[in-house]
Amino acid sequence: MNKKIDDLWQARQFIKGSIRNEFVARVVRSRLGFAWIVLYPLAQVAIYAFVLSALMSAKLPGLQIAYAYPIYLTAGILAWSLFSEVVGRCLNVFIENGNLLKKMAFPRLALPVVVVGSAVANNTLLFLSVLLVFTILGHFPALSLLWLPVVTLILLLLALGLGLSLGLLNVFFRDVGQLVNMALQFGFWLTPIVYTLDLLPPVYQRILHVNPMTGIVQSYQAVLVFGRAPEWQILLYPALFGIAVLALAAFIYRRAIDEVVDVL
Known part of the structure; x- marks a missing residue:
């Protein structure tokens, strides 16, 4: 594991350059990027919000401000959006870079790291825009924002673990991507x-907490909507789940990465 981290550190210029090139291609070179x-x-x-705002605004008694439901939704x-982008792009990262994997010598783990870095850059732009909208609407979370990097790190552990595991499997079983x-x-x-969540009966609430x-989403809502620290009890399970799937991804990577290059 230490060797893999060292390899990634040696490839840091490649990683930074790839993230920068993706950002430039998507934002700078596109008129509407x-x-x-x-x-x-x-x-x-x-x-x-247009469809459900009248129904849901009354269900947010802890947020007695205008536009409560759109803020909750956001x-x-x-x-x-960050979770789905990391998982979705990791799903095809090895397939899309098959030629690069065969022609260049570089740490193959750099590819999912580039995906995560690019997704974080995009999400940061969205986050800053969201803060601007919140400020215009008269809602600013202030000090509770200090908790957001912790919650985001747990989200990234989960998304990277799932995305890398599924991306490796997708090379061998292309139906994985569709599923x-x-x-x-x-x-x-x-x-x-x-x-x-409180709209659902307790039994369904427990089922949804398996997800x-x-x-993680409830913690984002606690920080951004209600201006309070997330509850560690509801973050413990996602954190442990994220560590577990990241360990699974590392196991699959060690066993299958050479075969991945051969298959591609």
Whole structure:
């Protein structure tokens, strides 16, 4: 493991350059690059808010301000967009870079690290835009924001572990990609983003807590919506789950990475 970390450190210029090139290609060289990063998730917020705002605003008694439900929605979509981007892009990262893997000598783990770095850069732009919108709406979380990097780190552990494991399997079984895309669609609705958890009976609340993203999204909502620290009890399970899937990804990587290059 130490050798892998050393290899990644030696390849840091390649990683930074790749992240910078992706950012430039998406934002600087595209007339609407920045706008698409921000507008797509905010369009989701606008659609769900238009349909459900009258119903859901009354379910947020702890947030007695105007536009309570759109603020609640935005916090959940901010978390989900980062998670789904890392998982979705890791799913095909080895397939899309097959020629690079065969022609260049570099740490293969650098590819998912580039995916994470690029996703974090995009999500940071979205986060800054969200803060601006919150400020315009008269809502600013202030000191509770200090907890957000901790919650985001747990989210990234989970997303990278799942994405890397599934990305390696997808090289050998291409149906994995289709199944994961479908699972992400279900996962969005099985996470309390559009609705609050207390709308459901207790038995369904317990079932939804099996989904590790539930605790992470609730923590984003605690920080960004209610201006308080996340509850460590609901973050413990996602943190342990994230460590477990990252360990699984490391195991699969050690066993299969050479075969991945051969298959590609």
